[in-house]
Amino acid sequence: MSEKNNILQIDPDLRVRLKALASKTGRSFADFAEGVLRSHAEEEERKILERAEDEQRWQRYLAGGRTIPFETVRNKLHGLAAEAAQKAEPQ
Numbered sequence: 001m002s003e004k005n006n007i008l009q010i011d012p013d014l015r016v017r018l019k020a021l022a023s024k025t026g027r028s029f030a031d032f033a034e035g036v037l038r039s040h041a042e043e044e045e046r047k048i049l050e051r052a053e054d055e056q057r058w059q060r061y062l063a064g065g066r067t068i069p070f071e072t073v074r075n076k077l078h079g080l081a082a083e084a085a086q087k088a089e090p091q
Contacts, residue, residue, distance in 0.1 A: 008033075 010018070010033075022032035061067075 016074070018033055019029050022029045025032060027035070
């Protein structure tokens with residue numbers, strides 16, 4: 001951690017688990033805990049961005065109302081899968 005004076009209260013049971021995991025991975029407790037927090041923050045940020053993108057797509061749909069029938073999408077996916085399988089076959 002870059003700022004060593006920051007204090008984070010961690011439940012004692014969780015602290016024991018984190019210390020054990022840090023030890024098993026050969027990292028210090030502080031580095032391991034920081035990595036866990038960083039990973040979680042990145043995941044939450046990704047979720048927030050995805051929700052915003054979903055909302056933008058929904059608003060575009062409401063504005064335009066364009067849909068694609070399920071059969072069309074399924075047929076397209078089957079076609080793409082067949083092409084990929086054909087390319088993957090040894091020549």
